[in-house]
Amino acid sequence: MVNAPRFIESAIREIREEVGNERVVIALSGGVDSSVCAELARRAVGGQLVAIYVDTGLMRKGETERIAHLFGDIQLQVIQAGEEFLAALRGISDPEQKRKVIGERFIRVFEREARKTGATCLLQGTIYPDRIESEGGIKSHHNVGGMPAKMAFSKVIEPIRDLYKDEVRVVAGELSLPPEIQHRMPFPGPGLAVRVIGEVTPEKVIVAREANWIVEDEIVEKYRPWQCFAALLGLGTGVKGDNRVHGWVVAVRAVNSRDGMTADPIRLPYEVLDTIASRITAEIPSVARVVYDITPKPPATIEYE
Amino acid sequence: MVNAPRFIESAIREIREEVGNERVVIALSGGVDSSVCAELARRAVGGQLVAIYVDTGLMRKGETERIAHLFGDIQLQVIQAGEEFLAALRGISDPEQKRKVIGERFIRVFEREARKTGATCLLQGTIYPDRIESEGGIKSHHNVGGMPAKMAFSKVIEPIRDLYKDEVRVVAGELSLPPEIQHRMPFPGPGLAVRVIGEVTPEKVIVAREANWIVEDEIVEKYRPWQCFAALLGLGTGVKGDNRVHGWVVAVRAVNSRDGMTADPIRLPYEVLDTIASRITAEIPSVARVVYDITPKPPATIEYE
Numbered sequence: 001m002v003n004a005p006r007f008i009e010s011a012i013r014e015i016r017e018e019v020g021n022e023r024v025v026i027a028l029s030g031g032v033d034s035s036v037c038a039e040l041a042r043r044a045v046g047g048q049l050v051a052i053y054v055d056t057g058l059m060r061k062g063e064t065e066r067i068a069h070l071f072g073d074i075q076l077q078v079i080q081a082g083e084e085f086l087a088a089l090r091g092i093s094d095p096e097q098k099r100k101v102i103g104e105r106f107i108r109v110f111e112r113e114a115r116k117t118g119a120t121c122l123l124q125g126t127i128y129p130d131r132i133e134s135e136g137g138i139k140s141h142h143n144v145g146g147m148p149a150k151m152a153f154s155k156v157i158e159p160i161r162d163l164y165k166d167e168v169r170v171v172a173g174e175l176s177l178p179p180e181i182q183h184r185m186p187f188p189g190p191g192l193a194v195r196v197i198g199e200v201t202p203e204k205v206i207v208a209r210e211a212n213w214i215v216e217d218e219i220v221e222k223y224r225p226w227q228c229f230a231a232l233l234g235l236g237t238g239v240k241g242d243n244r245v246h247g248w249v250v251a252v253r254a255v256n257s258r259d260g261m262t263a264d265p266i267r268l269p270y271e272v273l274d275t276i277a278s279r280i281t282a283e284i285p286s287v288a289r290v291v292y293d294i295t296p297k298p299p300a301t302i303e304y305e
Numbered sequence: 306m307v308n309a310p311r312f313i314e315s316a317i318r319e320i321r322e323e324v325g326n327e328r329v330v331i332a333l334s335g336g337v338d339s340s341v342c343a344e345l346a347r348r349a350v351g352g353q354l355v356a357i358y359v360d361t362g363l364m365r366k367g368e369t370e371r372i373a374h375l376f377g378d379i380q381l382q383v384i385q386a387g388e389e390f391l392a393a394l395r396g397i398s399d400p401e402q403k404r405k406v407i408g409e410r411f412i413r414v415f416e417r418e419a420r421k422t423g424a425t426c427l428l429q430g431t432i433y434p435d436r437i438e439s440e441g442g443i444k445s446h447h448n449v450g451g452m453p454a455k456m457a458f459s460k461v462i463e464p465i466r467d468l469y470k471d472e473v474r475v476v477a478g479e480l481s482l483p484p485e486i487q488h489r490m491p492f493p494g495p496g497l498a499v500r501v502i503g504e505v506t507p508e509k510v511i512v513a514r515e516a517n518w519i520v521e522d523e524i525v526e527k528y529r530p531w532q533c534f535a536a537l538l539g540l541g542t543g544v545k546g547d548n549r550v551h552g553w554v555v556a557v558r559a560v561n562s563r564d565g566m567t568a569d570p571i572r573l574p575y576e577v578l579d580t581i582a583s584r585i586t587a588e589i590p591s592v593a594r595v596v597y598d599i600t601p602k603p604p605a606t607i608e609y610e
Contacts, residue, residue: 095542095551132547197539233538233554234502237400237606242438244606246400249538249556251596267575273599281604289605291556291596294578299586300594301542301549 002167004174008040011159015044018121018157025050025119027110028076029189030067033125033160035181036172040159041123042074043175050075050117054109056102057082058191058205061213070178077117081109086202093198095305102190122153126161127168129260164259185220185227186260186302194305195231204248207284208232211250214279218272219254225266228254230280231304238281238288247288250280255302263297307472309479313345316464320349323426323462330355330424332415333381334494335372338430338465340486341477345464346428347379348480355380355422359414361407362387363496363510366518375483382422386414391507398503400610407495427458431466432473434565469564490525490532491565491607499610500536509553512589513537516555519584523577524559530571533559535585536609543586543593552593555585560607568602 015024024041028034028051041049051074055064068078088105092098114122160168165186172182188194195212196204211230219228233249252273257263277290293300320329329346333339333356346354356379360369373383393410397403419427465473470491477487493499500517501509516535524533536556543552557578562568582595598605 095540197541233541236502236538236609239603239606247604249609251554252599270572270599277599277601281600289598289600289609291598291600293594293596294557294575294582295586295594295596296582298544299552301544304541304554304594 002163002170004171007163007171008043008174011040012044015041015123015157015159018155019045019048021048022121022154023048023050023117023119024121024123024157025052025114025117026123026125027106028053028067028071029125029187030063030070030181030184031125031187032165032168032172032177032181032184033127035071035125035177035184036168036175037123037125037159038071038074039172039175039177047075049123050077050114050119052077052079052110052113052117054079054081054106054113056085056106056191058085058102058193058200060187060192060216061209066180070181077113079109079113081105084109086200086205089193089200091199095194098193098200098305099190102193106189120153121155121157124156124158126158127163127165128161129164131161132261166259183224185225185229188303194303195229197231197233197304203286204232207248207250207286210284211280211287214283215252215254215276218276218279219266219268222272223254223266223268225254226257226260226263227302228252228266229303233291233304236289245288248284248286249289249291250284250287251291251293251304252276253293253302253304255297257297257302260302261297263302265292265294265296268292307468307475309476312468312476313348313479316345317349320346320428320462320464323460324350324353326353327426327459328353328355328422328424329426329428329462330357330419330422331428331430332411333358333372333376334430334492335368335375335486335489336430336492337470337473337477337482337486337489338432340376340430340482340489341473341480342428342430342464343376343379344477344480344482352380354428355382355419355424357382357384357415357418357422359384359386359411359418361390361411361496363390363407363498363505365492365497365521366514371485375486382418384414384418386410389414391505391510394498394505396504400499403498403505403610404495407498411494425458426460426462429461429463431463432468432470433466434469436466437566471564488529490530490534493608499608500534502536502538502609508591509537512553512555512591515589516585516592519588520557520559520581523581523584524571524573527577528559528571528573530559531562531565531568532607533557533571534608538596538609541594550593553589553591554594554596555589555592556596556598556609557581558598558607558609560602562602562607565607566602568607570597570599570601573597
């Protein structure tokens with residue numbers, strides 16, 4: 001396990017040396033990785049740091065507002081790009097293609113905004129498992145902030161590249177980041193797009209967002225999972241009154257993990273599963289069916305795409 | 306609850322009167338409904354009964370062999386029509402359309418074979434909930450044997466039309482039908498086709514058949530559910546070694562019910578769910594993920610399409 005105070009000291013020194021008198025920019029997602037990097041850079045180079053938060057339209061409920069609130073004291077630029085992303089995703093149902101489109105679009109938006117800042121250094125929240133899994137092709141574009149930007153940065157700085165997720169959390173605690181960041185669940189770069197199987201439509205994103213909200217509401221506080229979420233799988237049949245209807249099938253995933261490399265489904269009490277299923281089908285009338293994922297990683301991944 | 310001995314006596318009398326000196330034909334699916342009807346007719350008119358079993362290629366593992374064995378003593382014709390059904394289903398992914406194609410194909414095959422028998426009476430295993438749900442459009446073609454055949458039968462006889470499922474089972478017991486028929490779970494007329502979301506391909510049918518076999522093997526004997534099965538939902542990601550792979554998402558459904566009109570998911574112990582998930586992903590390598598359905602009926606149906 002990392003020695004947090006020593007790590008912070010050396011990371012700050014590294015950032016300071018690398019950045020020098022230049023400006024440094026980070027794609028802040030609000031996750032613990034990019035937040036820790038932003039905080040390290042704030043301490044290292046203060047006003048030379050610009051954080052860019054791109055709202056892709058694929059964020060969870062209230063997420064953008066939360067970020068703006070939490071990072072109010074650093075130089076934060078919130079970019080509303082939802083329509084741009086949804087337009088680019090229209091008609092695309094292949095998972096790799098979706099991820100590619102989002103990744104490219106993200107780079108384009110980030111590049112455009114980063115250029116305006118005059119920054120020459122790029123700060124990235126890549127952690128150890130990201131590097132391992134990228135090599136195996138497991139989540140090539142999962143962390144959109146972790147992709148090689150094609151723009152001309154003179155330097156790319158990855159201060160937490162050797163840490164595991166739990167170590168990043170320890171560092172976040174040592175940095176006194178608020179608990180909602182310190183214990184924030186991993187959320188994939190492509191956002192709700194990987195929690196919607198097949199083509200991403202505005203309707204599907206809304207259903208996925210509401211279902212994710214309910215799942216987090218029922219599970220996070222009480223079970224403190226490594227990760228929990230809802231994914232929209234497709235259509236199945238349901239019954240309303242005496243009629244057969246087609247409705248969405250929503251999968252609920254809640255796992256515990258040490259480092260994200262392996263994971264086990266949490267054995268939620270059936271009372272909790274009942275509540276989740278009835279809340280989702282009642283509060284989102286277009287959902288007919290709720291299933292609970294019982295597969296560990298491996299052989300399944302944590303996310304669905 | 307039905308008085309079984311009295312019911313049997315009156316049903317036999319009814320069949321005898323209706324059939325007279327003609328021949329009567331039944332589409333025997335091996336389910337408790339058609340089996341009870343076949344047995345009643347055997348007792349009523351003996352050699353005037355011909356049972357036709359159509360193997361659609363969408364049956365469960367070992368099903369056709371089991372039927373042939375169990376009904377060896379009545380005049381049984383087993384029709385192998387798998388290739389014909391799979392060819393007709395090629396390229397069709399709409400659930401209603403799939404059901405329609407199977408229903409029509411079934412009628413065509415049954416008609417063709419029934420004509421050869423010279424039967425003028427049709428015996429059908431329609432039960433009370435089938436009639437109610439057909440009126441509401443809930444499972445228009447669920448019981449392919451229950452569809453109005455367009456051929457010229459002078460009479461359609463439905464001896465168990467007023468019974469609920471549990472009453473049919475009592476009658477089956479009174480008729481001394483073997484336990485595997487008496488307690489057989491409902492299996493939809495379109496077979497595994499409604500347990501494969503979207504287009505029915507030979508590969509998907511094989512995966513669904515193997516997964517259903519495992520689910521029944523782990524649940525039936527121990528929990529005696531109203532119904533349990535596996536359905537193939539679509540593709541999700543999994544991980545093999547260090548690589549990301551795409552694999553099937555399989556849903557497991559196990560419900561208890563009194564009459565099929567409403568149903569509740571069985572609260573299977575997580576040890577059992579673990580075993581099912583690891584058996585399915587290990588024995589069917591193309592499956593990456595297993596989910597357990599936690600929705601009651603309503604709002605979900607029991608089957609997926």
